[in-house]
Amino acid sequence: MSQLAPLMSALLLLLTISCSGPKVSPIITISEQDGLDRGLEYVEVQIPIISEIGPFDQLAATDTETGESIPLQVLDTIKESNRNYMLAVFPVNIKAHTKKQFHIMPSDKKEDARTTELILSQQDRSVENAYYRANFSTVNDPRGGQINGIVLKAFNDQLLKRGHIAMHWAPNFSKRDSESYFNMESFGTNTTNSIQQGKYSITKTRSGVTDSVPEIHVVGIYKFYDGLPFFEFASTMSIANNVELDLLRNDEMTMDSLFTHVMYPNSAGGFTSLQLYEPELESLEIRHIPDNALWVAFYHKEKGYGFGSIRLEYDNSNENGQPSSTYKPYTKISKATNNGRYWNRVLIGDTIMSVIKGDRYRERNAYLIFRADPSNPEKEMLYYQQRLQHPLVVTVTE
Numbered sequence: 050m051s052q053l054a055p056l057m058s059a060l061l062l063l064l065t066i067s068c069s070g071p072k073v074s075p076i077i078t079i080s081e082q083d084g085l086d087r088g089l090e091y092v093e094v095q096i097p098i099i100s101e102i103g104p105f106d107q108l109a110a111t112d113t114e115t116g117e118s119i120p121l122q123v124l125d126t127i128k129e130s131n132r133n134y135m136l137a138v139f140p141v142n143i144k145a146h147t148k149k150q151f152h153i154m155p156s157d158k159k160e161d162a163r164t165t166e167l168i169l170s171q172q173d174r175s176v177e178n179a180y181y182r183a184n185f186s187t188v189n190d191p192r193g194g195q196i197n198g199i200v201l202k203a204f205n206d207q208l209l210k211r212g213h214i215a216m217h218w219a220p221n222f223s224k225r226d227s228e229s230y231f232n233m234e235s236f237g238t239n240t241t242n243s244i245q246q247g248k249y250s251i252t253k254t255r256s257g258v259t260d261s262v263p264e265i266h267v268v269g270i271y272k273f274y275d276g277l278p279f280f281e282f283a284s285t286m287s288i289a290n291n292v293e294l295d296l297l298r299n300d301e302m303t304m305d306s307l308f309t310h311v312m313y314p315n316s317a318g319g320f321t322s323l324q325l326y327e328p329e330l331e332s333l334e335i336r337h338i339p340d341n342a343l344w345v346a347f348y349h350k351e352k353g354y355g356f357g358s359i360r361l362e363y364d365n366s367n368e369n370g371q372p373s374s375t376y377k378p379y380t381k382i383s384k385a386t387n388n389g390r391y392w393n394r395v396l397i398g399d400t401i402m403s404v405i406k407g408d409r410y411r412e413r414n415a416y417l418i419f420r421a422d423p424s425n426p427e428k429e430m431l432y433y434q435q436r437l438q439h440p441l442v443v444t445v446t447e
Contacts, residue, residue, distance in 0.1 A: 074152050074153055074154050074447075075096045075097055075152075075153045075445055075446070075447055076113075076150055076151070076152055076153075076445070076446050076447070077092075077094055077096070077110060077150065077151045077153060077443065077444070077445055078148060078149070078150050078443070078444045078445075078446070079092060079141055079143060079148065079149045079150075079151070079441050079442070079443055080147075080148045080441065080442040080443075080444075081143045081144065081145055081146060081147055081148070081441060081442075082146070082442055083145075083435075083439040084145045084146060085145055085435055085436055085439065086143075086144050086145050087141070087142055087143045087144075087145075087436060087441065088142055089140055089142060089276050089277065090140070090141055090142070090143075090436070090441060091138050091139065091140050091141075091249055091250065091274055091277075092138065092139065092141055092441055092443050093124070093136060093137070093138045093443075094136070094137055094138075094139075094443055094445060095127065095134050095135070095136050095445065096134060096135050096136075096137060096153055096445060097132060097133070097134055097445070097447060098126075098132075098133040098134060098135055107120055107121075107155070107156040108120070108121040108123065108137065108153060108154070108155060108156060109121060109153075109154060109155070109156035110139050110151035110152070110153055111151060111152045111153075111154055112149060112150070112151055113150040113151065113152060114149070114150070118156055119139050119140065119141075119151070120139070120156055120248070121137040121138070121139050121153070122137060122138045122139065122247040122248050122249045122250065123135055123136070123137050123247075124136045124137060124138060124245070124247070124250075124252070138247075138249055138250055139249065140249060140276075141441070143441065165248050165249070165275045166178050166179045166275060166276070167248070167249070167250070167251060167273065167274070167275035167276075169244065169246050169251050174186075174187055174192075174193035176251050176253075176273045176280075177200075178273065178274070178275055178276060178277070179202065179276060180201075180202055180203065180277070180278040180418055181199050181200060181201055181202060181278070181418055182199070182200040182202070183196050183198075183199050183200075183273065183280065184196070184197045184198045184199070184200075185197055185253075186215040186234065188215075188234070189234055189235070189236070189237075189238075190236065190237075190238055190242060191238070192238070192242045193242070193253070194215060194233065194234050194236070194242075194255075195215045195216075195217040195218070195232070195233055195234055195269075196215065196216050196217040196271075197210065197215045197216055197217075198210035198216055199216065199356070199418070201354055201418055203354075203418075203420070204352065204353065204354040207307075207352070207354055209304055209307060209356060210304065210305060210307075211303045211304050211305055211385075211389060211391075212305055212387065212389075214234075214303070215234055216302060216303060216304060217282070217301070217302060218232055218234075218301045218302070218303050218391070218393075219232060219284065219298060219299045219300055219301035219302075219393065219394075220232060220233075220267060220269070220284050220286050220297075220298065220299040220301075220410070220412075221296070221297075221298050221299075221301065222262055222265055222286070222294055222296055222297045222298070223262075223294060223295050223296035223297075224261065224262050224292065224293065224294060224295070225293040225294065225295050225401050226295075227261065227262075227295070229261075230296050231259045231261050231262055232259075232267075233255050233267060233269050235259040235260070235261065236255065236257045236258075236259060236267075237257070237260065239257075240255065240256065240257025240258075241254065241255060241256040241257055242254075242255050248275070249274060249275050250272055250273060250274050250275070251272075251273045252270060252271065252272050252273075253270070253271040253273075254268070254269070254270050254271075255267075255268075255269045255270075256268040256269070258289075262292065263289075263290075264288060264289055264290040264291070264292035264404075265286055265287070265288060265289070265292065266286070266287045266288075266289050267284065267285070267286050267287075268284065268285045268287075269282065269283070269284045270282070270283045270284070278417060278418045278419065278433075279359070279415045279416055279417040279418065279433065279437075280415070280416055281361070281413060281414065281415050281416075282413070282414055282416065283362070283411075283412065283413035283414075284299060284411070284412055284413075285409065285410070285411045286299070286409065286410040286411075287368075287408075287409050288373075288404050288405065288406055288407060288408040288409065289406065290406050291403060291404070291405050291406055292403075292404055293401055293402065293403050293404070294397055294401070294402055294404050295397070295398075295400065295401050295402075296397060296398055297375075297395075297396040297397035297398075297404070297410070298393045298394060298395050298396060298397075298398070299393075299394050299396065299410065299412045300358055300360070300380075300392070300393060300394040300412055300414055301391060301392065301393035301394070302356070302358065302391060302392060302393075302416070303383075303385060303389060303390075303391030303393075304347070304356075304389060304390060304391060305387065305388070305389050306326075306387070306388040306389060306390070307347075307349065308325055308347035308348060308349050308355075308356075308390065309324060309325060309326070309348070309349050309350045309351070310322050310323065310324055310325060310347065310348050310349075310350055310426070311323050311325055311330070311345070311346070311347055311382050311390075311392070312345075312346050312348065312426060312427060312430075313338050313342055313344065313345045313346070313380070314342060314343050314344060320427050322426065325347070325382075325390050326388070330382065333381075333382050337379035337380065337381070338379060338380035338381075338382070339379060339380060340363075340378035340379050340380055340394055340395070340396075341360070341363055342360065342380050343359070343360055343434060343438065344357055344358060344359045344360060344430060344434050345357060345358055345380055345382075345392050346358070346417075346419075346430055347390065347392070348419075348421035348426050349421070350421070350423055350426070351423075353420055353421055353422070353423075354418070354419075354420070354421065355417075355418070355419045355420070355421035355426065355429070355430065356416070356417070356418055356419075357416070357417050357419065357430055358392065358414045358415070358416055358417075359414060359415040359416075359417055359430075359433060359434045359437050359438065360412070360413075360414055361413045361414060361415055361437060361438065362411060362412060362413035363411070363412055363413075364410075364411045364412075365378075365396065365409070365410050365411070366409065367407045367408045367409050368407045368409055369407065373404075373408035373409055373410060374397070374402055374403065374404045374405060374408050375396050375397060376396075376397045376398065376399070376400050376402050377395075377398075377399075378394065378395060378396050378397075379394075379395055380392065380393070380394050380395075381393050381394070381395050381398075394412070396410060415433070415437050417429075417430065417433050419433070
């Protein structure tokens with residue numbers, strides 16, 4: 050069920066509180082500092098709530114130069130240092146090395162002329178936009194678990210999947226002497242599993258512990274956006290008590306035999322492409338893809354579709370800012386049963402290691418659907434990688 054209504058109610062209550070002083074409104078400045086033209090992008094801003102702007106039905110960001118008014122999607126309300134803020138998101142486009150400014154004001158528009166193709170289906174447990182439909186597994190939780198499959202709309206509805214398990218299989222871990230390994234699919238129905246639906250983005254949040262490894266608390270957050278060919282996933286594994294592990298991984302996508310090649314950036318500043326079903330793949334067992342590689346992707350050379358992970362955040366520091374326990378971390382391309390292939394980031398593997406209370410492992414990745422031209426398969430991957438890893442600079446003034 051959408052959480053937008055209670056958030057807006059809370060915001061309206063805060064905004065009706067009276068105070069003295071001149072009437073002001075926050076100004077958002079968005080700067081492009083990396084020499085990259087931006088088409089559709091979404092910016093999240095934390096805006097101080099100014100009570101003088103009064104009650105309203107909808108907030109909007111109004112371009113100070115063109116007068117264009119863009120409705121906001123309110124994500125949350127926050128209180129810090131005795132001040133109230135709202136976290137909001139709205140779309141922008143901007144040319145390289147330019148700035149835009151927006152006033153945040155109530156909108157007098159009764160309806161927003163913009164249309165959206167971002168759809169949440171509670172019945173089918175899916176999220177879709179113009180580029181894909183992402184389905185959630187329901188084996189262990191009727192509210193929907195991890196991503197079970199992705200339909201690629203621009204490629205004859207090609208379905209990416211892993212036949213017998215969920216496609217997204219991270220983060221995951223295994224205790225010493227365990228016969229299996231566990232992830233968020235192992236959460237019980239008493240754990241947090243919520244969805245916030247809005248015009249521009251849909252957020253699915255899951256958190257809890259598994260019965261088998263209660264020492265590890267996991268938070269996983271999916272974010273889907275209207276009009277963009279990717280979704281984001283962020284996870285944090287926090288170690289609540291000491292535990293011995295023989296496996297700890299994140300950023301894992303496992304799929305059937307649906308791709309012909311893997312590609313990734315190399316140390317020479319270019320990229321390397323290897324065939325997934327030829328002996329050359331074995332070279333990665335000797336020369337590993339680094340754990341902090343900027344991106345990794347699979348693609349099908351003949352059919353022209355690709356799917357990859359753009360790494361946006363990667364931090365293995367513990368709660369005191371010191372390095373958490375890891376063992377020779379790297380990005381692994383794995384062979385699976387029935388000719389499946391998957392990528393994953395190994396944090397602990399091929400050993401038994403004590404992970405101590407306070408250790409923490411964080412990641413945030415954008416999972417991109419792209420068109421892989423046979424002669425230039427990396428083109429779209431690099432386009433989004435450059436922009437996602439160099440976000441717009443956003444400042445707020447009053």
